[in-house]
Amino acid sequence: MAKGSTTPWSYILxxxxxxxxxxxxxxxxVVENADIIPKTGQPCIVCANHPNSLTDALLLVTSMPSKxxxxxxxxAKSTQFGHRTxxxxxxxxxxxxxxxxxxxxNDSEVDNSQAMDKLMDAIELGDxxxxxxxxxxxxxxxxxxxxxxxxxxxxxxxxxxxDDPNFSVSILTCSITYMHRQHFRSDVLVTFNPPxxxxxxxxxxLLAPVQYDEIRALTARMQQQISSRTIDSPSWEFVxxxxxxxxxxxxxxxxxxxxxxxxxxxxxxxxFKASDxxxxxxxxxxxxxxxxxxxxxxxxQLRRDLKYYQDRLVHWGIxxxxxxxxxxxxxxxxxMVIRLTWFICLFTISLPGLVLWTPVFITxxxxxxxxxxxxxxxxxxxxxxxxxxxxxLFSGLSVWAACILLTLPSAAFTTFLVPAMMWMTxxxxxxxxxxxxxxxxxxxxxxxxxxxxxxxxxxxxxxxxRLMNLAVGTLGLPDDPExxxxxxxxxxxxxxxxxxDSGAKYFSVRRRRKRDWNxxxxxxxxxxxxxxxx
Numbered sequence: 299m300a301k302g303s304t305t306p307w308s309y310i311l312x313x314x315x316x317x318x319x320x321x322x323x324x325x326x327x328v329v330e331n332a333d334i335i336p337k338t339g340q341p342c343i344v345c346a347n348h349p350n351s352l353t354d355a356l357l358l359v360t361s362m363p364s365k366x367x368x369x370x371x372x373x374a375k376s377t378q379f380g381h382r383t384x385x386x387x388x389x390x391x392x393x394x395x396x397x398x399x400x401x402x403x404n405d406s407e408v409d410n411s412q413a414m415d416k417l418m419d420a421i422e423l424g425d426x427x428x429x430x431x432x433x434x435x436x437x438x439x440x441x442x443x444x445x446x447x448x449x450x451x452x453x454x455x456x457x458x459x460x461d462d463p464n465f466s467v468s469i470l471t472c473s474i475t476y477m478h479r480q481h482f483r484s485d486v487l488v489t490f491n492p493p494x495x496x497x498x499x500x501x502x503x504l505l506a507p508v509q510y511d512e513i514r515a516l517t518a519r520m521q522q523q524i525s526s527r528t529i530d531s532p533s534w535e536f537v538x539x540x541x542x543x544x545x546x547x548x549x550x551x552x553x554x555x556x557x558x559x560x561x562x563x564x565x566x567x568x569x570f571k572a573s574d575x576x577x578x579x580x581x582x583x584x585x586x587x588x589x590x591x592x593x594x595x596x597x598x599q600l601r602r603d604l605k606y607y608q609d610r611l612v613h614w615g616i617x618x619x620x621x622x623x624x625x626x627x628x629x630x631x632x633x634m635v636i637r638l639t640w641f642i643c644l645f646t647i648s649l650p651g652l653v654l655w656t657p658v659f660i661t662x663x664x665x666x667x668x669x670x671x672x673x674x675x676x677x678x679x680x681x682x683x684x685x686x687x688x689x690x691l692f693s694g695l696s697v698w699a700a701c702i703l704l705t706l707p708s709a710a711f712t713t714f715l716v717p718a719m720m721w722m723t724x725x726x727x728x729x730x731x732x733x734x735x736x737x738x739x740x741x742x743x744x745x746x747x748x749x750x751x752x753x754x755x756x757x758x759x760x761x762x763x764r765l766m767n768l769a770v771g772t773l774g775l776p777d778d779p780e781x782x783x784x785x786x787x788x789x790x791x792x793x794x795x796x797x798x799d800s801g802a803k804y805f806s807v808r809r810r811r812k813r814d815w816n817x818x819x820x821x822x823x824x825x826x827x828x829x830x831x832x
Contacts, residue, residue: 300424302338305369308391317360319691320353322724323683325483325817328556329361331490336468338368339424341455342493345448346472347441347524348430350479351681352385357474358428359392361488371420371427373397373413375434384688395420395427399434418455421467431520437679439531439827441524449504449516452496457506460498468493471520473527475560480682483728483819487556489527494519529560531567532574534827539604540566541816541825542618546762547769547779550619550814554783559815565773573597593772600764607761610754612825615742621751621758630740637737644730651723654697654716661693662686694720728819735821 320327336342344362348354355372362370374389376396395416398408417427429451431444452467459465471491478484498505503512531537543566548554554562573594611618625633662685669685670678698716705712743751769775776782818824 300339300341300422302368302424302426303371303393303420306391306393309369309393312388312392313359313364315691316356316687319687320356320360322721323482323687323690324486325728326485326556327357327361327488328486329488329490330557331492332361332363332366334470334490334492335362335366336426336470336493337366338426341421341424341465341467342367342426342470343421343448343451343467344370344426344428344470344472345431345444345520345524346428346474347528348432348435349437349474349680350476350683351435352389352684353479353687354430354435354474355428356687357486357488358472362426367426369393369425371395371417371425373417373427373429375399375402377402384692385684401434414451414454417451418458421451421455422459426470431517435680439529439534439537441521441528441530444517444521444524446513446517448520449513452516453504453506453508453513456496456498456501456504457508460505463499466495466497468495469516469520471523473524475528477815478818478824480679480686481818481820481824482686483724483817484824485556485815485817487528487560489557491523491527494523527561527564529564529567532571535605536567536570536574536601537563538608538825538827539601540564540570542604542608543765543769545618545814546622546758546765547775548783549622549780550617552780552783554779556815558783558786562775565775566769569597569768569773570601596764597768600761600768603757603761604765607754607757608825610757614746614750614754615739616746617739617823618758620739620743621754622762624751624755625740625743627744630743634737634740637733637740641730641733641737644726644733648723648726648730651719652727654701654720655723655727657697658690658693662689665689731819731821732817735823738821739823 344358346354346358350357352374355374359370359372372389372392372394374394374396376398378386378389379396380386395413397413398410400406400408417429420427429448431448432442433445433447434442436442448469452469455467456465470493473487473489473491475487475489476484477486479486496504503509504516529537529540531540540563544559544563547566548559548562611621666682666685666689669682672678697720701716702709702712746754766777770777814823816824
């Protein structure tokens with residue numbers, strides 16, 4: 299069996315560096331099924347959806363255990379090579395293979411034969427090669443139709459080794475799901491899907507000369523695998539309504555993993571997609587046999603009612619949890635005092651560390667603001683996280699170096715104290731903002747009149763009844779999610795009720811206590827998305 303390429307020192311450095319940076323930028327990174335990754339020496343092509351530019355590749359590099367796979371050979375658009383920038387050095391020093399895209403050359407023909415030969419050579423050596431078959435990163439909730447390049451590479455490499463009875467190549471698909479991809483301290487789910495292992499003996503249909511239908515069939519299998527473990531939606535409106543449905547079905551405090559949250563949200567998205575009148579109207583033109591059923595009409599109305607309900611909550615600045623579980627005036631007042639006191643305490647002890655974080659926040663804010671001006675949302679938002687990571691890394695290292703230089707007599711002490719202080723400040727600031735957000739939500743409850751609250755509660759009761767009928771009766775979800783997920787006993791990081799319930803220590807370096815997977819480092823709840831455009 300092949301042994302795979304030797305890992306370059308620069309790749310090891312990049313993996314360690316960005317594993318640290320990603321853990322700071324994202325609040326929770328959950329990796330599922332890492333145990334099924336083919337080991338070093340087994341030819342493998344890793345394919346994933348591509349919603350977040352260079353960040354996707356860095357996530358895959360850091361999510362694959364180094365003991366299982368020593369390195370992941372990356373590909374990137376050729377326009378990112380040959381520049382005097384950190385990003386260019388980063389991708390070149392990691393052994394990345396440049397791919398020419400027609401869109402970067404005025405839609406003219408491009409020659410990637412040398413790149414394909416390099417990739418096939420690496421595969422035959424037993425390396426793992428990373429490809430994003432969508433062809434380009436895109437800020438859209440839909441996974442684009444996959445290009446056939448991966449299937450054609452598999453066909454070519456199998457054909458080149460048709461006389462080797464022991465040769466095999468695996469396609470390992472991966473589904474990446476960002477809760478809010480460009481927001482600081484949001485959450486990410488990386489799910490590896492069962493690998494498809496192909497051999498010249500078992501898959502003669504892929505040997506040259508190969509029928510194009512076979513290439514398309516293999517590509518379709520890849521698309522189905524990737525789509526089945528993430529949220530693949532035709533619009534942001536569907537995502538927003540599906541997340542609202544998930545919050546109502548599994549209310550705040552339900553002990554569920556991020557993977558379970560994503561799969562339930564996906565279930566609702568798929569139900570909304572299946573009944574979407576807009577999409578069906580388009581298909582009716584081609585097939586007159588498609589009819590709107592009573593269930594379709596009810597599902598479409600439920601989706602619109604969920605959107606209207608969410609809009610009302612956003613307008614008043616309150617959470618669904620406060621509608622589902624009403625509080626008395628005395629309880630609201632007491633909790634407001636507790637939340638405000640907790641915020642003041644945490645913010646006070648965070649102030650020294652926030653002085654160190656301020657240059658990082660300012661540098662990143664200016665860089666991202668300038669970058670956003672270079673194009674529309676659909677063309678720039680997929681690279682915002684990348685810019686935040688790179689500029690945050692440089693400014694953070696500059697702050698660290700400056701502190702060491704300013705305290706040279708005690709530099710050995712400062713070297714470790716500054717990162718520790720910045721890390722704990724981040725934790726304290728997160729909890730401080732969470733406490734202030736809860737305080738403001740409770741304060742807004744007092745501003746909403748009883749009549750309005752009662753109207754919203756009546757709306758919610760009706761929505762919840764219809765939603766549970768859909769979830770349990772039609773979609774086959776558990777009828778008591780809070781009990782079901784507790785008994786299931788997931789051990790992954792995530793939503794908890796309290797320190798005692800979760801067993802998580804307050805100063806744990808592995809995770810911070812989270813109550814909602816939509817939580818980010820914001821003074822408001824992150825529930826909205828950009829307008830659908832492009």
